[in-house]
Every structure is written in structure tokens, then in C-alpha cells.
Amino acid sequence: MRPTFLFVATLAGPLLAGGLSGPVKLLDKEGKPRETLKDVIAILEPINAPKPALEKRPALRIRTVGKRFSPRVAWTTPGSLVSFPNQDSIIHNVFSVCCLDPFDTGQYEPGGDSPKVKFSRTGLVKLYCNVHHKMNAFLWVIETPYAQVLDGKSGLAFEELPAGTYRLKLWHPETGEKTFPVTIGSGSVHGEWTLSANLPAFEPHKNKFGKDYPPAKDEGSY
Numbered sequence: 001m002r003p004t005f006l007f008v009a010t011l012a013g014p015l016l017a018g019g020l021s022g023p024v025k026l027l028d029k030e031g032k033p034r035e036t037l038k039d040v041i042a043i044l045e046p047i048n049a050p051k052p053a054l055e056k057r058p059a060l061r062i063r064t065v066g067k068r069f070s071p072r073v074a075w076t077t078p079g080s081l082v083s084f085p086n087q088d089s090i091i092h093n094v095f096s097v098c099c100l101d102p103f104d105t106g107q108y109e110p111g112g113d114s115p116k117v118k119f120s121r122t123g124l125v126k127l128y129c130n131v132h133h134k135m136n137a138f139l140w141v142i143e144t145p146y147a148q149v150l151d152g153k154s155g156l157a158f159e160e161l162p163a164g165t166y167r168l169k170l171w172h173p174e175t176g177e178k179t180f181p182v183t184i185g186s187g188s189v190h191g192e193w194t195l196s197a198n199l200p201a202f203e204p205h206k207n208k209f210g211k212d213y214p215p216a217k218d219e220g221s222y
């Protein structure tokens, strides 16, 4: 093989790829570490790095079980479908009125699935139930496949990232959003990030008609 050919082949080779990993710490209002990271989402947005092809995600199922959404924090990409299977023995009615793609599933029965909802716009969608005031969930619609909802035990861990600069966005319902610049080279980058939970654990909201919820007998049992 001639040297000139080798030189060209090197230039045309795969882009350098690296990884990003490390713990995310969550502090409470007093500055004490929370034991669980549950419901933290990590989103990595390429700034000066190749943007990966954005494919539609498989239909996402956010279950309603025990008068809660599961998962409570989730993500998908624009144009993908989401439904809310009812695995309780009571009626639910999932809706969102805010900002992005408002929708209303209407009431649907135990054991049933909701109509599938397509989210077209990027951003944070706040999901509520019109029957149960305290049910809430958060759906991030994002234009990157680099996202992870942390499981409460591990930190974040991204692999096979093309070299370049990124914005790491960390979000939790009680911390809001915090961003960090990240540079990825050919190796693995290890970091450590801290979020402060200064927001209320439950954000009051109106029902789908913009009215207060009627007092519920079992409000305290969530």
C-alpha cells in the first residue's frame, strides 16, 4: 500500500468518539444530600459536534398506576407517540394545557389505554390528571438521542459520543434546569454535578378547565 493512500484513509476514518460519566448529586433545601436521584433527567445537546440523525422513538407508554404516573419523568423526540395505559382500578383523564402541544385524553377506563398523543414541539410538557389533582409527570420532547433518566442509584453515563462541544442539561422537578458545558475528545470524560432542590415538591395547578379541583376525600393518601 502506498503511503499517500494511507494518509487519505486516516483522514476519512471514523470521528473520534468519547464518553461522559459521573455522579449527579441532589441537595435538599438545607444543603444536605438527598439519598435518591430519582427523576433527574440528563440531556446532552451537541453545540459544536456532529448532530446525530434523529429518528422517531418507539411509542412511549407512561402508565398510571397507584394514582401516579410511571415513569414520572420521561423523554421522547418530536413526532413520536405517547400513551398512558391505565393500570389502576379507577378512571383517569390525562391532559396538558401548557404551552407546547395541549391535549386531553378524556376519561378512560381501568385496564384501557389512552388515545396516542403526538408531541411535535420541543420543550417540557407538564402532564396532569383531571380526576386526581396530585398526579403529575414531566415529558421532555427533545431533538437529541442523548438523554437518560437517572435510576436513583447510578450517575449519568453516555458512550460513543462524537468529539466536540456539548451542553449538558440536568433537570429535576424540584431543581429546575441547570446547564454545564462539556467537551468530548477521544477518551472518557468523568465529571460530577450538583443540583439544589429549591422548588416545592408539588406545584399546585388548575384542572383542564382552568378551575380549582374539587376537594378530594382521599387527597392525603397519595
Ligand SMILES: [Cu+2]
Binding pocket: 067, 091, 092, 093, 129, 130, 131, 132, 135
Ligand atoms: Cu387520575
